[in-house]
Amino acid sequence: MEIKVRTGQLHTEDRPLIVVSLFEGAAECSGATDMVDKALHGQIRRLMREGDITGQARETALIYTAESIPALRVLVVGLGKEESFGLEAIRIASATAAQRVRELKLRSFGSMIHGAGWNDLPLEDAAQAVVEGAELALYQFRELKSSAEDDPKPVVSLALVVPDAHQVAAAQEGAAIGQHIAAAANLARDLVNRPSNHATPAALARHAQAMAGEPGMTCTVLDEAEMAALGMGSLLGVAQGSDEPAKFIILEYNAGREHMDTLALVGKGITFDSGGISLKAAQKMQGCKGDMAGAAAVLEAMRVAARLQLPLHIVGLIPSTENMPSGKACKPGDVVRAMNGKTIEVVNTDAEGRLILADALAYALRYRPQAIIDLATLTNAIAVALGHQAAGLFSNDDDLAARLDAAGRTSHERVWRLPLFEEYRRQLKSDVADLKNCGSEPAGAITAAVFLQQFVDDLPWAHLDIAGRAFASTDEDEPFTPYSPSMATGFGVRLLVQFLRDWVNSPPHRHATKRW
Numbered sequence: 001m002e003i004k005v006r007t008g009q010l011h012t013e014d015r016p017l018i019v020v021s022l023f024e025g026a027a028e029c030s031g032a033t034d035m036v037d038k039a040l041h042g043q044i045r046r047l048m049r050e051g052d053i054t055g056q057a058r059e060t061a062l063i064y065t066a067e068s069i070p071a072l073r074v075l076v077v078g079l080g081k082e083e084s085f086g087l088e089a090i091r092i093a094s095a096t097a098a099q100r101v102r103e104l105k106l107r108s109f110g111s112m113i114h115g116a117g118w119n120d121l122p123l124e125d126a127a128q129a130v131v132e133g134a135e136l137a138l139y140q141f142r143e144l145k146s147s148a149e150d151d152p153k154p155v156v157s158l159a160l161v162v163p164d165a166h167q168v169a170a171a172q173e174g175a176a177i178g179q180h181i182a183a184a185a186n187l188a189r190d191l192v193n194r195p196s197n198h199a200t201p202a203a204l205a206r207h208a209q210a211m212a213g214e215p216g217m218t219c220t221v222l223d224e225a226e227m228a229a230l231g232m233g234s235l236l237g238v239a240q241g242s243d244e245p246a247k248f249i250i251l252e253y254n255a256g257r258e259h260m261d262t263l264a265l266v267g268k269g270i271t272f273d274s275g276g277i278s279l280k281a282a283q284k285m286q287g288c289k290g291d292m293a294g295a296a297a298v299l300e301a302m303r304v305a306a307r308l309q310l311p312l313h314i315v316g317l318i319p320s321t322e323n324m325p326s327g328k329a330c331k332p333g334d335v336v337r338a339m340n341g342k343t344i345e346v347v348n349t350d351a352e353g354r355l356i357l358a359d360a361l362a363y364a365l366r367y368r369p370q371a372i373i374d375l376a377t378l379t380n381a382i383a384v385a386l387g388h389q390a391a392g393l394f395s396n397d398d399d400l401a402a403r404l405d406a407a408g409r410t411s412h413e414r415v416w417r418l419p420l421f422e423e424y425r426r427q428l429k430s431d432v433a434d435l436k437n438c439g440s441e442p443a444g445a446i447t448a449a450v451f452l453q454q455f456v457d458d459l460p461w462a463h464l465d466i467a468g469r470a471f472a473s474t475d476e477d478e479p480f481t482p483y484s485p486s487m488a489t490g491f492g493v494r495l496l497v498q499f500l501r502d503w504v505n506s507p508p509h510r511h512a513t514k515r516w
Helices: 033-039 045-049 087-103 123-135 165-193 201-209 223-230 233-239 285-290 293-307 353-367 380-387 398-411 422-428 446-451 494-507
Strands: 002-007 017-022 060-064 072-077 110-111 157-162 217-222 247-253 262-267 269-273 311-325 335-336 341-348 370-376 391-395 415-417 460-467
Touching: 002 060, 002 398, 017 033, 017 087, 045 060, 045 269, 060 087, 060 370, 060 446, 072 087, 087 110, 087 123, 123 157, 123 165, 123 353, 157 165, 165 285, 165 293, 165 415, 165 446, 201 247, 201 293, 201 311, 217 223, 223 233, 233 311, 233 335, 233 353, 233 398, 247 293, 247 353, 247 460, 262 293, 262 353, 262 494, 269 285, 269 370, 293 311, 293 370, 293 494, 311 353, 341 353, 370 398, 370 494, 380 391, 380 446, 391 398, 391 446, 398 460, 398 494, 415 422, 422 446, 446 460
Parallel strands: 002 157, 017 072, 017 110, 110 157, 262 311, 262 370, 269 311, 370 460, 391 415
Antiparallel strands: 060 072, 217 247, 247 311, 335 341, 391 460
């Protein structure tokens, strides 16, 4: 969608539709909404008095202007309660409006920047939130449809109107950032939504290699022979059951920039998870094509980092394979050796994500990064614990955990920290190897994280279990936001980008660790 920032008054915009907003329970209109209402001879206020417009979040009211103003329609969207207003309320209002525009089959619209100037909220941040909400809400996955029948025409243009010329630069910057982030999140959704015969490990590697065209980006893809030479027996143990060759993707941004902080992002890239010999139930197995949502989030967050020219050295590591049953597949009871030398008894081949991440985390150590963050649709247990409203956060470093929590609050891709008590490690004790890949049933998400912790030495590390957030919930009691349509959510892209931007603006005070 083309985004333009214009100076002027919203009520003079000659568009098929313009969008204004109201707080819940507001007695009067204000700002651009007030000016539009006056141009409409008080029509919005009359509807407020009649209770037709209350300002509740996700509420809309459509007014036909009868040529009182150049725009044919005015859409009033609710912002919710003022005391709880923030960036997420702006995203939801913008998403709600964009979806209504598409329902009306309109190709363009104009909008005020909701919340601009409210309680010192920066205009740049408000503009970013408006664009994010609109672009994310209009996403559809239709690339494999053979017919355009019933395919709604896309909304192609949005004009953001600001009253003063000196506001244009900030609004343009925020809108551009929002567009980069939303576009990347939508690309991550595409990757996760593609079926596994289209999104193979090789296809994921090609996607990463194409990203090497971004400024400052380089990509290396290791094949199975090269992984074997590095001792990645844990990853290859998972891969051996599939006819699709595994790939280990190394995407670097600002490689060789020694003066910059180094951050390692690791994404689980299981392109299809049958469970292996520990076969999953057939019901809903088709959803296991999305077990590479962590990989998609890492790749696309790095794309945004490059486009925003963040002064960081970022290493993206994607271990990618299928997990399939066959005569060659790893069997329960087999023992594999990870890159760091640790031996692992595979008691459940459906606990494969931690096996491929183990080698990726061990590989990350060679960069001696200031922080390692891995994202993975790792356990159903995390959804049992947290539902669909937050990802699980596990970390050995309080500062890193606090940064991810803050980034989650800003982006509304929220995380919730769970413990890594030493006692949980007892569940991973093996009689034949250094550790088992799976503990007993209680605290399944925690023991999975404890397993991963064995491969990061003492470097600051965080694990994000995104299994409950990677797909839009069908539970009516836990609805997702209007900008998270059905299927993949792209969770993690906005969180990671916010984390990286915050790191640049406020780096840790500790001394940087030297890289090997």
